Amino acid sequence: GQQLNQSPQSMFIQEGEDVSMNCTSSSIFNTWLWYKQDPGEGPVLLIALYKAGELTSNGRLTAQFGITRKDSFLNISASIPSDVGIYFCAGQLSGTYKYIFGTGTRLKVLA
Amino acid sequence: DGGITQSPKYLFRKEGQNVTLSCEQNLNHDAMYWYRQDPGQGLRLIYYSQIVNDFQKGDIAEGYSVSREKKESFPLTVTSAQKNPTAFYLCASSMSDRSPLHFGNGTRLTVT
Numbered sequence: 001g002q003q004l005n006q007s008p009q010s011m012f013i014q015e016g017e018d019v020s021m022n023c024t025s026s027s028i029f030n031t032w033l034w035y036k037q038d039p040g041e042g043p044v045l046l047i048a049l050y051k052a053g054e055l056t057s058n059g060r061l062t063a064q065f066g067i068t069r070k071d072s073f074l075n076i077s078a079s080i081p082s083d084v085g086i087y088f089c090a091g092q093l094s095g096t097y098k099y100i101f102g103t104g105t106r107l108k109v110l111a
Numbered sequence: 112d113g114g115i116t117q118s119p120k121y122l123f124r125k126e127g128q129n130v131t132l133s134c135e136q137n138l139n140h141d142a143m144y145w146y147r148q149d150p151g152q153g154l155r156l157i158y159y160s161q162i163v164n165d166f167q168k169g170d171i172a173e174g175y176s177v178s179r180e181k182k183e184s185f186p187l188t189v190t191s192a193q194k195n196p197t198a199f200y201l202c203a204s205s206m207s208d209r210s211p212l213h214f215g216n217g218t219r220l221t222v223t
Contacts (some may be wrong), residue, residue, distance in 0.1 A: 005155050033211050042201055042214030043154075044116075050209065070159050088153060091214070097161050097208050098169070101154040 006089055006102030013079055016111050021105040022073040023088060029091035032065050032072040032101070037086045046087075047074070079109050113138045115215035117202050121219045124196075129163060132187045132218045134202035140221040143185035147171060148217075157200075160185055161208075189220065196222045 006023045013019055025031075031050055035043035047058050049065035049072060056063055062075045072089055089102040115136045124130045136143065142161050146154040146169075156169030160179040174193025179185055185204075189196045199219050203212040 003155070006153070013220075030213075031209050035214075040217070040219075042203075042216045045213070046212050048211045088155075092209065097159055097205075098156060099144070099212055100156070101146070103153040104151075 004089055004091060004100055004102040005030040006105055008105060009103070010106040011087075012108045012110060013082060015079060018080055018082070019079055019107060020073060021089075023089035023099075023102045024071040025091060026070065027056060027091070028094055029100075030094045031092040031099075032063070032067070032091075033090040034063050034072070034074045035088045035090065038088060039065070039085075041062075042056075043088055058108045070083070076107075079107075081109050081111055083107060084109050114211060115198075117215035117218050119174060119218060120124055120216070122218055124220070124222050126135060126222055127191045128222075129191060129215075130189050130196075130220065131204075132189070134185045134187065136185075136204045136213075136215075138204055138206070138213065139182070140204035140210075140213070141179070141182070142143055142205045142210075143179065144203040144205075144212060145169075145175075145177065145185070145187045146201045146203065149156075153212060157187065162220060189222075192214055198222060 034046045037043040047063040054065040087105045090099045144159040145157040158177045160166035176188045202215045
């Protein structure tokens with residue numbers, strides 16, 4: 001099945017550091033979503049992006065919809081211990097209801 | 112409260128048995144989805160439904176079946192033909208084609 005290329009796969013950072021992760025694809029998407037998943041739970045929506053070039057913030061989180069419509073990134077500023085979890089990107093193929101998910105970035109924050 | 116309810120949280124079955132996972136939403140969303148998640152992996156699309164009485168195969172539909180008789184319900188049956196059914200199953204819904212997915216809290220299925 002289709003999956004997006006998401007990197008890095010995992011990262012350990014110190015509390016207070018900024019974090020950056022991204023997703024790339026060979027397909028064009030008309031919507032990008034970013035989710036956080038805690039163990040044993042469903043993913044929770046963080047940010048939704050709908051236009052190429054769009055830059056959107058949600059508290060300490062900032063995400064951008066790439067100009068080519070084939071990529072997106074998520075930044076987390078001043079990380080805190082509760083940022084620990086798995087972050088997923090998801091892109092919606094143009095003209096369909098299908099969302100394709102990235103393979104996830106596992107974030108661990110060291111206090 | 113509005114949301115998506117998946118039940119049960121944990122499900123155990125013997126190999127060769129069919130099993131049905133429940134998904135109910137009270138968000139009045141048109142579209143519903145089933146994803147499968149394996150340890151350390153992303154989500155893979157099994158089936159999705161844009162409207163009642165209509166559904167499409169996702170990337171890994173073999174060994175699964177669904178029905179969409181009511182707007183609020185989208186049950187998934189894992190059949191004995193599914194070769195590796197043990198996984199975490201997530202149901203989601205969205206209002207329309209460009210709306211974000213809202214997820215339930217998943218059902219962990221173990222087949223022995």
